[in-house]
Amino acid sequence: MDASYTEGEHTAVCGKRQQFGSRFLSDPARVFHHNAWDSVEWSEEQAAAAERKVQENSTQRVCQEKQVDYEINANKYWNDFYKIHENGFFKDRHWLFTEFPELAPSQNQNHLKALLSENKGSEVPACRSSEDGSGLIIEAQHSCSSVSLGRKTQPPPVEENVTQKLRHLEICADEFPGSSATYRILEVGCGVGNTVFPILQTNNDPRLFVYCCDFSSTAVELVQTNSAYDPSRCFAFVHDLCDEDKSYPVPGDSLDVIILIFVLSAIIPDKMQNAINRLSRLLKPGGMMLLRDYGRYDMAQLRFKKAPFLCRREIADSCKVPV
Numbered sequence: 516m517d518a519s520y521t522e523g524e525h526t527a528v529c530g531k532r533q534q535f536g537s538r539f540l541s542d543p544a545r546v547f548h549h550n551a552w553d554s555v556e557w558s559e560e561q562a563a564a565a566e567r568k569v570q571e572n573s574t575q576r577v578c579q580e581k582q583v584d585y586e587i588n589a590n591k592y593w594n595d596f597y598k599i600h601e602n603g604f605f606k607d608r609h610w611l612f613t614e615f616p617e618l619a620p621s622q623n624q625n626h627l628k629a630l631l632s633e634n635k636g637s638e639v640p641a642c643r644s645s646e647d648g649s650g651l652i653i654e655a656q657h658s659c660s661s662v663s664l665g666r667k668t669q670p671p672p673v674e675e676n677v678t679q680k681l682r683h684l685e686i687c688a689d690e691f692p693g694s695s696a697t698y699r700i701l702e703v704g705c706g707v708g709n710t711v712f713p714i715l716q717t718n719n720d721p722r723l724f725v726y727c728c729d730f731s732s733t734a735v736e737l738v739q740t741n742s743a744y745d746p747s748r749c750f751a752f753v754h755d756l757c758d759e760d761k762s763y764p765v766p767g768d769s770l771d772v773i774i775l776i777f778v779l780s781a782i783i784p785d786k787m788q789n790a791i792n793r794l795s796r797l798l799k800p801g802g803m804m805l806l807r808d809y810g811r812y813d814m815a816q817l818r819f820k821k822a823p824f825l826c827r828r829e830i831a832d833s834c835k836v837p838v
């Protein structure tokens with residue numbers, strides 16, 4: 516990057532944002548050229564100051580009764596949030612295609628080719644259980660607040676659990692929305708569609724189908740009533756990603772990409788791993804899970820005012836991804 520540009524100017528001039536993980540400060544004189552730098556090592560003093568700030572912010576805990584209420588009625592609180600803000604609160608995710616080129620049109624084809632050459636089989640296995648996939652391995656490609664996790668190709672288990680098979684027998688290859696698509700993306704915790712609509716608008720590939728869900732029925736209604744919502748390309752549904760008894764409306768091994776943006780931080784840490792495990796079974800071998808969320812000691816956490824809090828959402832610690 517030319518040293519005379521700020522980040523914004525550089526983006527405007529070159530029409531291209533720099534991807535997270537590529538902004539390294541080698542010349543201290545350029546410290547203000549980006550609003551953040553990647554892989555900066557903190558000094559012990561900086562780390563201690565951050566820890567102190569977090570301790571200060573989190574001395575008061577919300578009372579037990581309120582904690583239970585927030586957990587049980589979480590979707591109702593989000594409904595209230597969306598009734599107030601409708602689609603004016605979260606901004607469209609313009610960094611999407613920079614950080615996750617897998618979502619961009621040309622990438623579908625490359626990714627698809629890679630999948631086909633890996634699988635050399637049909638796109639969706641007929642009547643596969645959506646809950647199978649034991650022995651699954653998810654591989655972390657790089658660790659930062661935006662990460663792509665790829666599901667490794669595994670040979671199918673020889674014997675499937677019969678109960679699981681029966682439980683999900685209804686999801687068959689040709690009976691689900693978007694079954695004729697060849698590239699399927701699911702966004703979980705989609706809110707009012709700030710990720711889904713940019714994807715649909717940017718990626719006009721007729722073979723693409725986008726699913727999105729949220730446990731707030733108000734948010735899902737706002738997606739469905741948006742003028743850009745096209746049921747022939749998109750399926751929005753109400754779903755709680757922590758609900759172990761509810762299946763997703765797609766079979767196992769059917770999705771290319773699953774997106775979770777600022778969603779894991781909205782659920783209690785104890786439920787993260789199981790939610791991710793269930794989702795990973797929906798991915799085709801080689802499929803990817805794309806995450807973006809808060810990180811420990813990020814500005815959102817350090818700027819927090821002293822106030823009663825529920826729990827520290829430290830995703831990196833709570834949701835261990837087996838490598």
Ligand SMILES: C[S@@+](CC[C@H](N)C(=O)[O-])C[C@H]1O[C@@H](n2cnc3c(N)ncnc32)[C@H](O)[C@@H]1O
Pocket residue numbers: 589593605606703704705706707709710728729730731734754755756757775776777778781782
């Ligand atoms: C911070 S918002 C982010 C919304 C959207 N992903 C975005 O980036 O604009 C978190 C979203 O997750 C949803 N959510 C929280 N817990 C959920 C759960 N257990 N199941 C499904 N959605 C959930 C909320 O309703 C809310 O829409």
